[in-house]
Amino acid sequence: MLIDAHCHMDFPAFDADRDAVFARARAVGVGRFVVPGTTRLRWPDVLALGKRTDVSVCLGLHPYFMDEHQDGDIEALAQALEANPEIVALGECGIDGRFTETLEAQWVLFDAQLRLAKRRSLPVVIHCVRANDQIAKRLRQLDMPAGGLIHAFAGSLEQARRFLALGFTLGLGGAVTHPRAKRLRRTVAALPDDAFMLETDSPDMPLAGHQGERNEPSRIAEVCRVVAELRGQTPAQVAASSTASARRLLGIDQ
Template identity: 55%
Template sequence: MLIDSHCHLDFPVFAQDRDAVIARAVNESVSRFVVPSTTMASFADVLELVQSSPRIFGALGLHPYFLSEHGESGLAALHQALDQHAGEIVALGECGFDARLADHDAQWQLFEAQLSMAREFSLPVIVHCVRANDEVAKRLKNARLTRGGIIHAFAGSQVQAERFLELGFVLGLGGSVTYPRARKLRGVVASLPEDGFVLETDSPDMPLQGFQGQRNEPARVAEVARSVASLRESTLEAISETTSRTVQRILQLSA
């Protein structure tokens, strides 16, 4: 069994063939999907997916990329949704910080407000972190969360990886690990503890080596698993088993 720990099946690009996309994934032994929201407008879509299938697990959060769409109303809507749907979601996310985007101060404020909610509701967090691993780790430590979470699309150094692990987080590994040019990341992957990472696609984004220019799909988490197995001199079966167990532990998914 494989779990795609981060895919956006609620996005409109999947509206016409979502059932077929899920079926292709299941055919590749990907049997569970974690779908994080990005805006308050997407909360309802994520919750609808969760209610439609026992294979789908949802997270609610406000992504830094859509900062202009959130505001105070976004945070209020998130708090209300977390309160009303506590038994239906498994994490707060996707939240975080992206150094490529503008309004850094506003991004940090949004991130820290969501970390406070995660602590209040005792939820793990799914963290978007781009070119800010050290500062994000510092703020996660200061937040004193009751649970850890997942660092989505990790692309940092060995030292940064170890710091996130010490804070109770695991690293989300996706399409980037399939590229031979990602030597630093692939070196980190080879040395991680077996319970220190999970697999993801970030569908429809983050295309894998050989699939550039195509819509990404959860079925390709199997290719990510094969790349990780090769880097770690392991087997697909072992990587599938350990990463699925880690997702279940971090997000407290039912067996």
């Protein structure tokens, strides 16, 4: 079985054909979808998807949407986590270094979410763009015993090992399918079997050959094939490793 460890199936991009998208993914062996939250406004849609037997959900405040976050969101997040014990992780949270004008506010929000996750012994799903070293330093300082997922990892082998040593797992998605991503592909080839989870980030993070198209969870089969090729393994071996990692980190039991 394949698990798409990170897909935004609540996004409006899927409103017209969401059931068909799920069906196409199931047809290629995807048996579980992990849907993260991004803004307080979107949490109800994420929780509604969590009523499906094949969906696990996370709630968080994404750094891309700083203009949408408000005072009181952290308190609301704490209440939502308390009220919905089925939530498997806090996220998507993190740092996006492309947006320097909000960077200070991003760190304040991220730190608050890390502390909340630590209090609740929840893993965290981390958006980490141009901030691998800084985030690893902060995770080491805080000591997050439940670990988490470094979503859409695109760093070096040294950075990967730093996250792994802190108890985190690396999310591998569309970026690994691009031949120009030579450093990432070398890193993927050298990772231990228990170091990664496959993800699509649908509707974003398109695969090579699909630039400009809406991404969807069925394409995780292609991510799996490319990762297997890079690692000298079969797709079945890579799928088994990824699924085991997702089950271990997120407590998914099917």
